[in-house]
Amino acid sequence: MLKFTYFGHSCFLLEARGSRLLFDPFISPNPLAESVQIDEIRPDVIVISHAHIDHLADAVSIATKTKALVIANWEIADWLGRQGVTTAHPMNHGGSYALPCGRIKMVNAIHSSSLPDGSYGGNPAGFVLETGDGSFYYAGDTALTFDMKLIAEEFSLKFAVLPIGDNFTMGVADAVKAAKFCGAQHVIGVHYDTFPPIQIDHGAAIASFEAAGITLHLPKIGESVSF
Ligand code: NI
């Protein structure tokens, strides 16, 4: 079983085969996520898609406290090291790395990726996690791209986590196409409602996916969905 728990914006916990993987930690600056108890998350692994503050605001503090392994691109891993994080593991696009729960692969995303202090953050990424209990794809912040078809060629996904908020990433219409490209019948929407430019109509979003035969899940902050 793959268990997804939503912490707001693009932050979520994925539990698989006894491991706890925290993606894109952005909790303490997000007023919508004030009910989330950061100290109770206790991740084994932190995965960072790109260098923007709304994806790594809490990464240094959680990694320092928990000694979780941090998966990120070379530039972010190097920057984390300079912030005192001793557990960062650098990757780059196309590469895979073996975790106790399975294989994580860094895949393409179309976006930007500067660090909070303005230094170069490398290129943005998505990730596929392949486990003995199934696989899922987290797209990170991205536009729709034909590269997502490569994911369907390599993996059989239980679900995909896709940005749907528009403005900074793809919106709902492109996310429906993305789900078709990567072969996901179930999608969890992220990167919406946090800021005024990305507020969306939940009912309309669910209906757009439904019209394509795909189920869009919009768990509330703190809620879990299992596949
Ligand atoms: Ni971003």
Ligand code: MN
């Ligand atoms: Mn973002």
